[in-house]
Amino acid sequence: AQSVAQPEDQVNVAEGNPLTVKCTYSVSGNPYLFWYVQYPNRGLQFLLKYITGDNLVKGSYGFEAEFNKSQTSFHLKKPSALVSDSALYFCAVRSDSWGKLQFGAGTQVVVTP
């Protein structure tokens, strides 16, 4: 079985401050990890993924995520948040090559001017 947890329903941050969205996972075998973002009235948009290789993954819009195997975490980070980063962020995990993603419940990010 595989699962993913996003412990925070909402993260509030001031514009210009660092942004972190937390994600922990549980899988058997090696994880494939993804972050998606959803803006209002839109579908999910891919941000970045970790399959193998460097633990620090860089993605779209200045976002990055760090894979930590010992802590089974894949936190999303951005050094300086923008108001336009306000959206719903989803972490997802897959334990093998099959395309069945397990999504977290999502974290609402609110960036205030």
Add this chain to the structure above:
Amino acid sequence: ETGVTQTPRHLVMGMTNKKSLKCEQHLGHNAMYWYKQSAKKPLELMFVYSLEERVENNSVPSRFSPECPNSSHLFLHLHTLQPEDSALYLCASSQGQGGGIQYFGAGTRLSVL
């Protein structure tokens, strides 16, 4: 635009109605998915089609009936729905079953009265 188009964007139907949701992908992918997104809940995978063959059915009630006539089109036929079926229905596509990224449509917001 992600290359995945869903119609209609909004749908209101009574419990005795029959309607269909349509998804079309212009990305040349060979796998397509239906997800259900309800407030405060993780995305629920409903159906997966790979090479036009259904390969996943996650205990979805029979009042939801998928159809994949070709690799570019996916339908979700709805009949005798319940109010708890009101949600955002998302379609996605990917290339293969490996570490491929899933691309999502904007979704159909369904309200069952």
